[in-house]
Amino acid sequence: MADASSIFAGIATSAQNGAPLYLQLKKAIADAVRRGLLVPGDALPSERDIATRAEVSRVTVRKAVQELVRDGMLVQRHGSGTFVAPRMDRVEQSLSRLTSFTEDMARRGMKVRSAWLERGIYPPSPEEMMVLGLSSKELVARISRLRIANGTPLAIERASLSASTLPDPDAVGSSLYATLEKTGNRPVRAVQRISAANLGDADSKLLEVAPGSASLNIERISYLLSGKVIEFTRSVYRGDAYDFVAELRLSSPDESGESIL
Template sequence: MSLRTPEAGGIEPIELSQDLPLPLYLQLAKHLRNQITSGKLAEYDALPGERELADRFGVSRVTVRKALSSLTAEGLLNKRQGSGWFINSSTHVEQRLSALTSFSEDMASRGLQSGTVWLDRSISRATPEEALLLNLRPGDQVARLNRLRLADKTPLAIELSVVPTKYLPDPFGFEGSLYQHLRNLGHPPHRALQRLSAVRLIPDLARQLELPEGAPALYIERRTFLEDGAPLEFVASHYRGDAYDFVVELNLT
């Protein structure tokens, strides 16, 4: 059975089907998510009430509430006590994985103003795992750069970079792009390997990214190499799941 909603309140019509394997609340959440991220529903706009949405979409209020709660967990909606549900369409970025760029360079290419809140800058001994990933000897020192990355003042990612001190002797010696600073020091990044996985944010990370605890995020580990194959950097990052799409172009060989 198919259910068709009327066009109202800026929300486009959609067909919800009880015959699909995807539950109705997830079908509704997907549709509203597309409306928000495409800009068809403007930031800070109020959604119609749960009863009105249920009538418009021909579903129960429980279904509507589950859909809205799902979007709230993703950071796309805010629920204000006594006032209803409001759009929270934060900065959305689409990043291709075919090029090696820094966060600052990536935001600049999109016309966004990048920003940084330093959480930690220090030098310490590499952990056994870091020593293995960076081909270091036990006791070798590394520079640690832990940053909250912003785009147009919106927090998008928490990024921990670990670089051997032979390549970055002074972690306080720059403020902008780390990759540009490494190029200036004569150590230009050449290639990288990345691993992506889906996670839910623990309380501290969620607070820093201004999201609810347990909100979805992308966890990315990257190893960056010099042209001669020597490991230059290890990065562990958490990206907002509601703000980032990673795109890969595939070609037939």
């Protein structure tokens, strides 16, 4: 790490530019990371040391650091301190192809693993009954996983299926779709709804980001060729790791009902 004094010095004396001190300190740290003066894995000095060198209060330091943690530039490890976050290549995910997480990451040459959060047979919730078309007497299979690529947690997937479709959730390995394909139940189309959100404490801990960090929440309903709903999945993706891409085409007169001329 470069001389910390040169990074943090002069913050208080530049207050005449009108920007709040914590924003000036945040910018100084962010600039140091972008210029390579602080590199991934470097530990920041303690809150007290930064406050002394920058001639600001510890409250100012804490606010600047918390914002950089929320932005994904810094990470805090309990009992260890604050570090420059590892650089992460963003994953570009097409919205026009119905593929599994395992297939997406394998295509990019990334090593994938999952940490199971839930796997079993349960009475369905009202939402599951409505989406999957289940009666109150039927059961639902739930599988929830933390999806990890190249050692970095990227997404939390929570899938629900009829227990008649997936009677043994323990049979699912790395890919749910591969398991469904064996029984002829792999979906052929899906409708997805994407919304922006801020992570709560539980999900942010799983994804190893600060509470309140940006996320992309995707609700997917998948169908068989017959039109039957086969899967209901709610996923939470790290906002700092994913870009979702959709191809748009000008509709033909047959599709829109109007002439394009």
